Amino acid sequence: MIDKTVASADAAVADIHDGATVMIGGFGTAGMPDALIDALIAQGARELTIINNNAGNGDSGLAALIQHKRVRRIICSFPRQADSQHFDAAYRAGEIELELVPQGNLAARIHAAGSGLGAIFTPTGYGTELAEGKETREIDGRHYVLEYPLHADFALIKAHQGDRWGNLVYRKTARNFGPLMAMAARCAIVQVDAVVALGELDPEAVVTPGIFVQRVVELPASAAEGARA
Known part of the structure; x- marks a missing residue:
């Protein structure tokens, strides 16, 4: 029986190793898999290469990963904005490398x-x-x-719903880079609001087929927010 569900975010990211290349979905905070990123921070992997559209917002998610000095290199299209202070500080201190890629090229290369x-x-x-x-x-x-x-060793993405086979549907603009990153990584790890029974997802609405997904962890919005508290 195929069952790609994982009990917790911690278990889902447990084998991400030092020096790994990790794609992280999200357009700013839309579709950002915050709970998986928090679990990665707690897990402790370092010297990471991150591929993302941005370089973090505020003090959470990818910005917190940079703040904890876990990122050696970032490949992104939009590294600076009003609340990108953690990337700015790390870059000015020479603690992080930047490869700047136009947004269309970023999507095309993934x-x-x-x-x-x-x-x-x-x-x-x-x-x-x-x-x-x-x-x-x-x-x-x-x-x-x-x-x-x-290419990436791992992709951390967020979807609205998934089933135990890894089929995914997304919610509006939270979809963004998720489908592409799931295809481009050796191991796609997905945070979903709900895991539903097989057959409950409309096949016409499935954007990412389960063949591209290795792990699914159910993290309803309230649970994900509690994990960051």
């Missing part, structure tokens, strides 16, 4: 990894500092930059 592509050519970044040292090519009169896929 998608390339999940699709098994060796590389992609994208026009975004051509003629800028982001293209320095990279292969470029003119195709049909337009200039492109060669970019490589972004």
